[in-house]
Amino acid sequence: MPLISKTTFLEFQLCPRDTWLKLHKPELVEQFTPTAFELHLMEEGNAIEHVGRGLWPDGVLVTETGDEACRRTAELMAARTPAIFQATFVVDGFIAKCDVLAFNVAAESWDLYEIKGTNDKKEEGEDRDHISDLAFQKNVLERAGVKLGRLFIVHLDREYVRDGELDLEALFVKDDSTEQVAAIAQEIGEEMMVARGVLAREREPSITCDCHFKGRSRHCRTFAYSHPEIPEYSVHDLVRIGTSKKKLAYFMDHRIYTLDEVPDGFELGDAQQNQVLAHKRRAPIIDEQGIAAALERYRYPLYFFDYETYAPGIPTFAGFSPYQRIPFQFSLHILRRPGDALEHLEFLQPDLADPTEGVAKLLSEHIDPNGSVVVWYAPFERDVNAEIGKRAPAYRMALERLNGQIVDLREIFVDQHLVHPEFRGSTSIKAVLPVLVPELSYKDLAIQEGGTASKEWWRMVAAETPPAERQAIAAALKTYCARDTYAMVAIWQKLHELAATGASRQSA
Ligand code: SF4
Known part of the structure; x- marks a missing residue:
């Protein structure tokens, strides 16, 4: 039976059955492979913890693993080390690795800090996970005989705006959570005993999945x-x-x-009803007039536009707050008049530098105030434009104007003008494209979705990535983003054909 870590315990709190299966059914292991988004969250969490350690400049990191980590922790504690990172304790089948254990000279005790990658402290009741996390560690450390002092959650301050070098004291907030942890410590201790008993069972426990x-x-x-x-x-x-x-x-x-x-x-509901109906008929439900009316609002030139962004917890550039998006890439397909050849403009930030000004300048130069900017899920592009406008005030007006030109192609599907059984209720472009334009999908691409694009850009601009690899990533990113906007062009054309068919049927 492996040791129970705080991660395992928190998962157990969410669902004992799922946690047991993960530990005891290795044949299901493929299902536990993290998604690109989950991997990104883990990497962000590690990066934030790493930067947060800078709050304790005299801290020492326990780099050892297993029994050696426990031995090294004991050694550092005996030497009254001001702060120990990854202090490790194993006791009674539990393992706790503490982000920061800091010696409080005045109180002759150890203060415990848990560094979280979240923005701001959550509201009362919403931070149960964080408090449970600390309560788990408190139980393990007290079983190991550690004299604990105050217990803190360290999180990012969403209001922080980077100005030159990182100001760690302003970026991080230390919330004293000692009383909240004390209030649930006994209950958590009892749950830990239950978890240990259930997870140790060899036979699948009869916990129902509801x-x-x-x-x-x-x-x-x-x-x-x-x-x-x-x-x-x-x-x-x-x-x-x-x-x-x-x-x-x-x-x-x-x-x-x-x-x-x-x-x-x-x-x-209407959307549910249509989804069932289309499925039962094995045929799409098409409101040609609704499609035509929606498309009539589009004005030439048509600008099919899409951003890719990366949102690091630790602001990388001046003017950025935690998790503010870096618009590292865009693709723009332009159709000036009906029947014209399609033009393409793209931008990809090649290195680790702030793309804000470059993106704002290109967009204000290339998007005419008279046309429609066609996007898929407008709130995203609008928010990114607003953030760019704040950081680049010279372009704020142009970007506000551009936001006024946005039309959301996805709304035609949200408004139920076209419901296809193979959409399976989704209005994501990844669900719509292969059905309406099967010859054009994402399956042949090295990068197939936005989460991977983000991670890959971050890898591309990392100093340790060799030039040849950078080139390959850049090419894959360009192909992916261009596919997103070209997909919109193809879907828009398909919708046009459907609207025209409806119109000619009516006039016949
Ligand atoms: S109840 Fe079932 S589906 Fe839900 S989390 Fe647990 S095992 Fe998974």
């Missing part, structure tokens, strides 16, 4: 193992069904799993 009463986004990756009766595409995939608890409970109670089994006339 996530079949929740929408797909709430299912963990062992859901299919726990519920083999529920198909990979099911009523759990109906749009926003997770917020309709009674409907989902009805389906489960009546063993209605597939969309075909949903009774005709069952009360559903």
Whole structure:
């Protein structure tokens, strides 16, 4: 039985069954491979902890592993080291690795700091995970005989704006959470005992999985193992069904799993109804007039536009706050008049420098005030433009104007003018493109989604990445971003054809 770390314990608090399966069913291991987004969060967390250590310039890092890490920790504590990073304790089947253990000379005790990559302290009740995390460590350290003093959560201050060198004292906030931790320490200690007992069992514990009463986004990756009766595409995939608890409970109670089994006339929201109808008919629902009316609002020249961004917790450049997006890339396909050849403009920041001014200048020069800027999910591009405008005031007006020109191609699908059974309720461009324009997908690309694009740009601009690799990443990034905007062009053309077919049918 492996040692129970705070990560395992926090997972156990969320779901004992899933945690047991992860530990005891290695054949399911593929399902636990982190996504690009999860990997990014882990890497960000590590980077933030690393920078946060700078708050204790006399700190010493425990680099050893296993028993050696515990021995080294004891040695550093005996020497009253001012701060120990990754102090390690193993006791009674639990392991705690502390971000920072700092010796408080006046109190003759050790203060514990947990560095979190979050912006701001969460509201009362929302920070239960962080407090549980500290309470777990407190239990382990006290079992190991450590005299603890105050307990802190260290987090980023969202209001911080970098100005030259990083100011760590302003970037990080230390929240004294000693009393909150003390209030739940006994309860956590008891839960730890339960976790140890359950996770040590060799036979699968009879803990039921009740996530079949929740929408797909709430299912963990062992859901299919726990519920083999529920198909990979099911009523759990109906749009926003997770917020309709009674409907989902009805389906489960009546063993209605597939969309075909949903009774005709069952009360559903419009989007859910259309999703079921299109699925049952095995044919799309097309509102040609609605599509035509939506497209009529588009004005030439048409600018098909998309950003790629990277949002580091530690602001990289002056003028940035924690997690503010660096707009490292854009792609712009331009159609000036009907029938014209498509033009393409792209930007990719080649090195670790702030792209703000360069991006703002290019956009203000190349986007005419009369055309429509076509994007997929407008809030994203609008927010990035607003952030750029704040950092580059000379271009603020131009970017505000540009935001006024934005039209959101995705809204045609959100507004239910075209519902295809193969969209499976999604309005993501990754779901729509392969259905409407099958010859154009993302499957042939080295980079296939935005999370990977972000990570790859960060890798490309890292000093240790060899030039040949940088070139390969740059080429893959350009191909990916260009595909995003070209995909919009192709979808827009398809919609135009559908609208024209409807118009000619009406006039016939
Ligand atoms: S799907 Fe089942 S196993 Fe997974 S978190 Fe939900 S209850 Fe736990």
